[in-house]
Amino acid sequence: MKVLVIMGSPRSQGNTAFLLDEILSELEKEGIETRKIDIAQASIKPCLGHDNCAQYKKCPQNDDMDAIFKEMSEADGFIVATPVYYYNVTAQLKAFIDRHYFLYKHDVSLEFKAVGVVILAEEQGLDDTLNTLVQYLDSSFKVKADELVVLTGYAAREGDAKTNTELINLARNMGQTLASSLKENS
Template sequence: MKVLAVSGSPRPQGNTAFLLDEVLSELEKAGIETGRIDIAQANIKPCLGHDNCAEYKKCLQHDDMDAIFKDMAEADGLIVATPVYYYNVTAQLKAFIDRHYFLYKHDISLEFKAVGVVILAEEQGLDDTLNTLVQYLDSSFKVKAHELVVLTGYAAREGDAKDNAELISLARDMGQTLAATLKGAS
């Protein structure tokens, strides 16, 4: 079994990345293979919004999305993580989400046995960001809000998550819950 984590944070060592690593560590302790894609480090071009997208056999954008879609198709579980930037997901994650339009227009639906969401905000935007990710996961993968394992919290400054025992505990609990769901689905 494998869980793929998609991080929308432009900071590979930031608070979101730290908590995501805590979740992945728990999955690995449970014997589940993990992978992580840092969207900000990938070459992902924004969707061009072709009205005739369904007519193309491949997306006209030549970037890392084909490889990412392949990784996603091979995963049993998915985690999407993002800090809140200006009241919602990061621009990098939004470009990634928009590129799923190609799958939608080609009736390609990936399925996951377990799905998690990690969202950290400085002060505001948790609800809007969660709503955006729930809509994305439902429209792209038919994952309903009640099927998600969700971790939200606050971290105002870089490094705050490392000093927050409650967030660390929640991240570890999330990893254990996702592992139990995956093992129960086998």
């Protein structure tokens, strides 16, 4: 079993990355393979909005999305994570989400046995960001809000998550819950 994580934070060692590592550690303890893709480090160009997208056999953008789509198709579980930047997902994650239009136009719908969402905010934007990610997951993978394992919380400054026992426990519990779901649905 494998869980693929898409991290939308531009800070590779920030609060979001720290909590993801806690989640992944729990999954790995259960023998589940994990892979975290830091999309801020990947080459992901924005969608060009071709009216004739469905006519292309391959997206004309030459970047890392084809490889990421391949990894997604091979994963049993999926986690998407983002800090809240200006009341919603980061620009890096929005570009990633928009590129799923190609799959949509080609009637490709991936299925996962367990799906998680991680969102951290300084003080506002959790609800709007969760709504964005629920809509993305539902339209791209037919994952409904009640099928998600969700971790939301607050971390005002870089490094705050490392000292927040409640967030750390929530992350570990999320990893255990996802591991159980994967094993039950295998």
